[in-house]
Amino acid sequence: MKEEYEAYCAAHGRPERIELMLSDINAVLRGKWLPGDALGKLTSGAVRLPYSTYAPAIMGNEVEATGLGIVVGDPDGALVPVKGSLRPVPWMPGTVAQLQVEMLTPEGQASPISPRGILERMVDRFTAHGWHPVVATELEFFLLRPRSKAYDAPKPPVRTPAAQNYDLEVVARQEAILTEILRACDVQGLETDTLIAEYGPGQFEVNFHHTGDVLAAADTALLFRRLVRGVVARHGMEATFMAKPYADAPGNGMHVHASVLDDTGENIFNHQAGPAPSATLKNAVAGVLATMEELQAIFAPHMNSYRRFQPMSFAPSTPDWGLDNRAAGVRLPEVTGPGARLEHRISGADVNPYLVLTAILGGMMHGLETAPDLPLPIDDPASEPAQRLGHDWFDAVERFAASDRAAEMFGTEFRDVYAAVKHDEVQTLTGMITPVEYQYYLSRL
Structure with missing residues (x-):
């Protein structure tokens, strides 16, 4: 670390501070500011x-049922x-x-x-088989006009069409922001590929290069957000990777491309x-489909995530497969x-x-x-529609909590935490009575 710090200082100068960043289970970055000379x-x-x-709820509170926090004296690590x-x-x-910790x-x-x-640890399991995953992510996000209150609804930038799919003029209008994003990625070593205007109003997508360093690919997705x-905040705007900020527009996804090499590089x-x-490849696809329902709480971790799993939500929401079929x-x-x-x-981008x-x-x-059974691809006229993934957050969490496969992949302790x-987030957030309920029920029933 000392050599890395000295190389950093030679390239960029001695930092005034180092922001130490720890990813919690919701991918919220938590940590401390360290003086630049106190490494x-x-x-x-x-x-x-x-x-x-590591394990607060999205609201920031401790969750007693995890067995962590003040119930055990809240010890340090x-x-x-x-x-x-x-x-x-x-x-x-x-x-x-900044420094990840x-x-x-x-x-x-x-x-x-x-x-x-x-x-x-999952990558190590592949390595033990002589397999080496190669992955790439694609991340979508929305640009928004600044809001005065946290609960204000989002609004797209001015002069934004409702459907802007691949519109180069839309990209040009946001050139200052998008160019600075790509420049900052270059400075931080986040290897971007293409950038496009996505379908939704004010929505953009950035793709990243395929890499055999799976941890670096995940780091890149986290740091990119x-x-x-x-x-975007420097330009007086907001950006969100929220799964579904608009009810009538596509949501934000994080698509993942994955292949596997053997020890010879094939x-x-x-x-x-x-x-x-x-x-x-068919076996790998069959395994992904067979585990998708049990792991939905990972692919859709938040209450808002499940708006992408409802009919006409513009997003795939079924454990099925196809040849070059989006x-x-x-x-x-x-x-x-x-x-x-x-x-x-x-997955959503959240x-x-x-x-x-x-x-x-x-x-x-x-x-x-x-080698589990693989259904016919959706391109096949003889294929039967698969059962859609659920759109109920609580049910998805319950399936994950009871999943032996989740325990095998993530560890029993993590699955339970x-x-x-x-469960704490579901109880808190779904227990809130919303303004729309007051609007339509309070004076009518």
Whole structure:
């Protein structure tokens, strides 16, 4: 870490402060500001946070049912730096650096509830088989006019068409913001690919390059959301990765492309014999489909997420698959050559990317190891429609809480902590009486 810090200072100057960032289970970044010359305090183990910081509810409160927090005295865990994550923060005034951190348990062990650690362990399972996942993400977000109150409804930028799909003029109107976003990505080493205007009003999508460093891909998705919100705020606007900010427009998704290489660097999904998918790719798809319902609480973690799973929501919401068919939950863009892969299209952009990649890779692993039955693709005239994923948040959390596969992929302790947090969020947020209920029921019933 000392060498990394010295190299950073040589390239960017000594930072005034270092923002230490820990991802909780909702992918909310929590942490501390460290003076720029106090890195030794971190590397010596002297910088700590309450261990319960990994698992607060989205509202910020402790959840007693997790067994963490004040019910056990709220002990600290030492923060440890994530190698290679020291980066400048170009949208902030002054010289500011950011550094991702993980937290040890109060006993000094690697945390079983760290989202990043869970993904790392899943990648290790692939490595033990001689397999090496390659992934890429695509993230959608909306630009919004600034709001005066947190509960104000969103509004798109002025002169924004209701449907702006691939509209280059729309991109040009937001050139100052979008160019700064891409420039900041370059400064931080987040390797972007294409940028487009998506369908919704004020909606854009950025794609990232495929990489064999799965942890880096998840880091990139997490850091990109922070970067976009920071850059956009400098321009007097807001940005959101909320799954469904508008009822009558498409929501924000995070699509994931995934393939697997063997120890020789060959794509195990490549079907050299013809245009049909290989048996190996079919097995991986079957595993992803077979586990999708049990893991929906990972792909749709919040109350608003389930608006994407309702009819006419513009998003895939069914455990089905197709060849280059964007209506499918799992799409196969290519089945031959080095680009043979699956595209998982279920997740919203509001997810924890570490957990989503763990769930997708875990589903692929299940398929590769057990070869479950695969339904016909939706392109086949003989295929029968699959049962849609549910649009009830509580039911999804209940399925995850009871899932043996979730325990196997994420660990029993994490499954139970995650379910406890989500149960608390469900109880709190669905228990609120909304203005629309007062509007239509209070004086009529």
